[in-house]
Amino acid sequence: MTQDDITLLVLAGGQGRRMGGVDKGWTRLHDKPLILHVLSRLEGQTRGVLINANRSLDAYEQLGYPVITDIEGDFKGPLMGILSGLTAASTPWVLVVPCDTPALPKDLVTRMIDGIGERDIAVAHDGERAHPVVALMRSDLAPDLREALAAGERKIDRWYARHHWCHVDFSDQPEAFTNLNSPQDKANLSQRLVGDGST
Secondary structure, eight states: OOGGGEEEEEEEOSOOGGGTSOOGGGOEETTEEHHHHHHHHHTTSSSEEEEEESSOHHHHHTTTSOEEOOSSOSOOOHHHHHHHHHHHOOSSEEEEEETTOTTOOTTHHHHHHHHHTTOSEEEEEOSSOEEEEEEEEEGGGHHHHHHHHHTTOOOHHHHHTTSOEEEEEOTTOGGGGOOOSSHHHHHHHHHHHHHTTOO
16 A cells, blocks of 8 residues: 555544534634644645535635535534545545544654554554544445444444454654644643644
8 A cells, every 4th residue: 555545534524512513624723724734734645635524615625625525414423424535535545534633643644554454444543542533444445334324333433343453553642633622622732733843
């Protein structure tokens, strides 16, 4: 596998309930939307980029990448966003990341490639816990995921367990996976990004 075999899928289709229902992709951090922080960390490292969104569609489209909505509505969670991306991707592999994790490792793509081996799915792990929505997976898992969703599955970990999967160790940079679920998270991450020069 090379970077040219991968499509980057940015999940921006959630309801943002823990942030008061805001579209988290457009929440600003250092005067820049979170979606732009995420893209700037990984741009140019995959063959293409897809953005999964269910609102603010015009704004996301202005970023210059294809925007895909959930195949089924009613905000059915990240698995539906992943299915939508796997279905739309033209590459054999998809790297999934959330839109609200603005300090992702800049070497995420290469380390996920190196870590997956012969497995179907690789999930980032910060040394203490896994981050299921930061994952590299085969595009041809789409039919199985569609079947799981049709059966009512909504738990991402349970769907991963159906396949040959692994963790990829990022314990050297655990803070890279901090996401924004509250105003306090935003304040903490703002300080951290200033400290490491990532703004």
